[in-house]
Amino acid sequence: xQTVSQSDAHxxxxxxxxxxxxxNYSYGGSIYLSWYIQHHGRGLQxxxxxxxxxxxxxxxxGFEAEFSKSDSxxxxxxxxxxxxxxxxxxxxxMPNYNVLYFGSxxxxxxxx
Amino acid sequence: DAGVTQTPRHEVAEKGQTxxxxxxxxxxxxxxxxxxxxxIQGLELLSYFRSKSLMEDGxxxxxxxxxxMLNSSFSTLKIQPTExxxxxxxxxxxxxxxxxxxxxxxxxxxxxxxxx
Numbered sequence: 001x002q003t004v005s006q007s008d009a010h011x012x013x014x015x016x017x018x019x020x021x022x023x024n025y026s027y028g029g030s031i032y033l034s035w036y037i038q039h040h041g042r043g044l045q046x047x048x049x050x051x052x053x054x055x056x057x058x059x060x061x062g063f064e065a066e067f068s069k070s071d072s073x074x075x076x077x078x079x080x081x082x083x084x085x086x087x088x089x090x091x092x093x094m095p096n097y098n099v100l101y102f103g104s105x106x107x108x109x110x111x112x
Numbered sequence: 113d114a115g116v117t118q119t120p121r122h123e124v125a126e127k128g129q130t131x132x133x134x135x136x137x138x139x140x141x142x143x144x145x146x147x148x149x150x151x152i153q154g155l156e157l158l159s160y161f162r163s164k165s166l167m168e169d170g171x172x173x174x175x176x177x178x179x180x181m182l183n184s185s186f187s188t189l190k191i192q193p194t195e196x197x198x199x200x201x202x203x204x205x206x207x208x209x210x211x212x213x214x215x216x217x218x219x220x221x222x223x224x225x226x227x228x
Contacts, residue, residue, distance in 0.1 A: 032215040043116070043203055043219030051215070090155070094215050098143050098207055099168060102155040 004093050006103035014111050015083055021076040021106045023091030032094035033074040035065055038105075039087045047089075050074065061085070086110045114139070116220035118204050124226045130192040133223045136185055137206030145205040145217060146179050146189050155203070158189065162209065194227045201225070 004025045013019050025033070034049035048059025055067040065076045076089060088107045092100040117136040125131045137144050146158040159179035160168040169179070176195070181187045191198055201224050205217040 034215060036217075036219075041221075043221045044205075044217075045219065046216045049215050097160070097167060098162075098209050098215065098217075099145075099157060099160055100215075100217060101157075104154045 004091055004101055004103040006089075006091055006106050008106050009104070010107045010109070012109045012111060013081055016080050017110075018079050019077065019081050019085075019108065021089050021091075021108065023074045023076065023103060024072055025074065025091070025093045026072060027093050027095040029095070033065075033067060034092045034094065034100070035059065035063070035074075035076050036090045036092055036102075037087045038090065044090065047076070081108075081110045083110045083112060116204055116206055116218050118202075118220035118223050120223060121221065122224050122226075124228065125194045126228055127196060128193045129227075130190065131194055131225065133189040133191075133202050133204075133225070135187045135189070135204030135220060137187070137204070138208075138218050139185065141206035141208050141218070142184075143207045143209050143217075144181060144187050145207075146187070147203040147205065149201040149203055149222070150199075158202075161187065191225075194225075196227045199225055199227050 007022050032051050035047040036044040038044045048057050050057045050067045058064050063078050067074050086109050088105045090105050091103040094100050119134045142163050144161045148156045158170045161181045164181040178190045201222040203222045204220045207217045
């Protein structure tokens, strides 16, 4: 079974802290991996993607993610979070065509 | 450029009614997707169109859900008849299948459907 797993349903940090949101997947072969953000009551917004090359990719608003083939992971990180980063984050592999398969999401809460 | 537009933003229906949700993709995008989002099931793909051709439909949704792409700039999702378990947020997304934006989907704000 091909799956995507976001092990943390909720993460709470303080403003200025660093954060890592975890994503593991089980799709084989070379695939696109991406992260999306969803603020409350809104649609999803693309953050970043990886396919090949440098395993660390930069996204918008200071986010970056690191691909690890050995761990089958694509974790999202930010060095210093802001209250506006509070949202739900979705990891989304794309194993075929242009179809994304979304994880269950991690709700990030940034406390002041 | 305008993003993905979805109407209505909110819909309340009685059980058994027919409802139609509308989506206008980003101008020039060839791919269009419909998703259903619930707290329990998360994001589920309902339909995927490429250049108006249906590429994939969520097998579990075939019986009462029908998405159509009437032209390259307009799509509808019909639910007939509605059931209370259809209460969810329905998201439309579009993308251009090539270039630097390959694999990036642009999402609309969603339609929140409540079936009584």
